[in-house]
Amino acid sequence: MRQQIRKAALLLALLLWIIPAAAGAIPPVERTVLANGLTLITCEDHSLPSVTMQFLVEAGSRRDPENKGGLAYLTARGVLQGTTGRDAAAIQEELDFMGASLEGSASEDYAVFGLKLLKKDLAKAFSLLFDQLSNPAFPGAEIERERQRIIAAIQSQEEDPLTVAAREFQKSLYLNFAYGHPAEGTQESVRRLSLEDLRGFHDQFYRPNNGILVIVGDITAAEIKKAIVPSLARWQKKAVPAEKFRGGFSGKKTVIIERNTTQASIVMGNGGVSRENPDYYALVVMNYILGGSGFGSRLFDEIRVKRGYAYSVDSAFIPAKKEGSFQVFLQTKNSTAMESVGLTLKEIERIREAPVSDTELQKAKSYLVGSFPMRLDTQSKLARFLTQVEYYRLGLDYPDRYPAIINAITKNDVQRVARNYLDPKDYVLVVVGNVKEKDGK
Numbered sequence: 077m078r079q080q081i082r083k084a085a086l087l088l089a090l091l092l093w094i095i096p097a098a099a100g101a102i103p104p105v106e107r108t109v110l111a112n113g114l115t116l117i118t119c120e121d122h123s124l125p126s127v128t129m130q131f132l133v134e135a136g137s138r139r140d141p142e143n144k145g146g147l148a149y150l151t152a153r154g155v156l157q158g159t160t161g162r163d164a165a166a167i168q169e170e171l172d173f174m175g176a177s178l179e180g181s182a183s184e185d186y187a188v189f190g191l192k193l194l195k196k197d198l199a200k201a202f203s204l205l206f207d208q209l210s211n212p213a214f215p216g217a218e219i220e221r222e223r224q225r226i227i228a229a230i231q232s233q234e235e236d237p238l239t240v241a242a243r244e245f246q247k248s249l250y251l252n253f254a255y256g257h258p259a260e261g262t263q264e265s266v267r268r269l270s271l272e273d274l275r276g277f278h279d280q281f282y283r284p285n286n287g288i289l290v291i292v293g294d295i296t297a298a299e300i301k302k303a304i305v306p307s308l309a310r311w312q313k314k315a316v317p318a319e320k321f322r323g324g325f326s327g328k329k330t331v332i333i334e335r336n337t338t339q340a341s342i343v344m345g346n347g348g349v350s351r352e353n354p355d356y357y358a359l360v361v362m363n364y365i366l367g368g369s370g371f372g373s374r375l376f377d378e379i380r381v382k383r384g385y386a387y388s389v390d391s392a393f394i395p396a397k398k399e400g401s402f403q404v405f406l407q408t409k410n411s412t413a414m415e416s417v418g419l420t421l422k423e424i425e426r427i428r429e430a431p432v433s434d435t436e437l438q439k440a441k442s443y444l445v446g447s448f449p450m451r452l453d454t455q456s457k458l459a460r461f462l463t464q465v466e467y468y469r470l471g472l473d474y475p476d477r478y479p480a481i482i483n484a485i486t487k488n489d490v491q492r493v494a495r496n497y498l499d500p501k502d503y504v505l506v507v508v509g510n511v512k513e514k515d516g517k
C-alpha cells in the first residue's frame with residue numbers, strides 16, 4: 077500500500093514533467109473546441125493499428141456536497157454500470173469481443189475514463205463509451221454492488237498504517253474543506269449516497285462544456301470527423317454550477333494514532349500550490365534535491381544512509397487544480413519515530429537557509445529534463461499527458477518549452493521557493509504506530 081500512496085503522490089507530477097527526447101518526438105497535435113463546448117485533442121500516431129481515448133470531466137470529489145463524500149467517485153464508477161439501452165454485462169461482452177478495454181474513476185479534481193481499442197472497431201467502441209458517458213442508467217443492483225466494493229476497499233485500506241496516516245494528514249491539513257476527505261469517501265458517507273444523488277451529480281457535471289476528450293492513435297482528422305464528431309455534437313451543453321471552493325489550510329497540528337505495530341508510519345508537511353502556480357517548476361527541482369529523488373535525496377541520505385532509521389523516506393509536492401500540498405512520507409521503528417521527524421525538520425530548515433550546491437542543482441535538472449522521454453512510449457501515456465496539458469492549460473507547446481523552463485532555474489530560485497513553501501515550524505504531523513515505545517522497550 078505504501079507504493080500505492082507513493083504513486084498517488086507522484087503520478088500527477090510525473091505526467092506533467094514528461095517531455096519528448098527531441099523536437100518532433102510527439103506527433104502533431106490538434107486542438108478543437110466544438111460548438112457544445114467540448115475540447116477535442118487529437119494526435120495521429122500510426123505506429124500501431126490501435127487508438128486510445130481519454131475523457132476527462134471536471135467532476136472530482138472536491139465537488140462532493142458536505143456529508144456526501146464519495147459521490148463523485150461512486151458516480152464515475154456507476155457511469156460504467158449500464159445505460160438505458162444496454163446493461164453492464166452486455167457492454168462488457170461487446171468490449172471483450174472487440175478486445176477493447178474501458179475503465180473509469182474519479183480523483184479529487186476530476187473523473188477520467190480511458191478506452192483502448194483496435195482501429196477497425198473505432199465507431200462501435202466509441203458508441204459504447206459515449207452512450208455510457210451521456211446516458212447512464214445507474215441501475216440499483218449494479219450500483220449497490222459497486223457501493224459494497226468501494227466500502228470493502230476502504231476497509232482494507234484502513235488496515236494499512238501509511239494509508240491511515242495519509243488520509244488523516246489530508247483531513248487535518250484541509251480541515252473540512254474540499255480536499256479534506258478521500259475521493260472514495262468514508263464507509264459512512266458512501267452508505268448514505270442514493271441513486272438520486274448519483275443521477276443529480278451526473279446531470280450537473282457530465283456535460284460536454286465541462287470535459288476534455290483526447291484521441292491518440294492510428295486515426296486521421298477526417299476519420300474523427302466522420303466517426304466521432306457527429307455523436308459528440310449531439311451532446312447538449314448545460315451550465316455547470318458555479319463552484320464555491322472551500323479551501324485553506326490548518327495551522328500546526330500533531331495527530332498520534334496508536335497502533336500495535338513494530339514500526340511507525342509518518343506523514344508530515346504543509347499546504348502547497350496549485351499546478352498553475354509559476355513557482356511549481358522551481359518546487360519540482362527543490363523537492364528532487366530534498367526528498368523526491370529517492371536514494372540520492374538529502375532526506376534519504378541523512379535518515380536512511382547515515383543512521384539506518386528509515387525503511388523508506390521520500391517527499392513530494394502534490395499539485396492540484398486549487399490548493400496542493402507538500403508531504404514527507406516516513407516509515408521507521410517506533411523508537412526512532414520522533415527523532416526521524418526532527419531530522420526531517422532540520423533538512424527542511426537547511427534547504428531554506430543555505431543554497432543548494434551546483435552539483436545538486438545540475439543533477440536535479442539533468443534528471444528532470446533527460447529521463448522522461450521514455451514515459452511517452454505508449455499511446456496510453458501520451459493520451460494521459462495531453463489530457464493533463466489541456467486540463468492545466470499548459471499549452472500545446474509545453475513539451476518544447478519545458479527544458480528551457482527547468483534549465484533556467486537557479487540556486488536562488490530553489491532557496492526562494494523553499495523559504496516560501498516549506499515551514500519547519502507550522503506543519504501537520506501524523507504518526508501511526510506504537511509511539512510510546514522507547515528504545516525498543
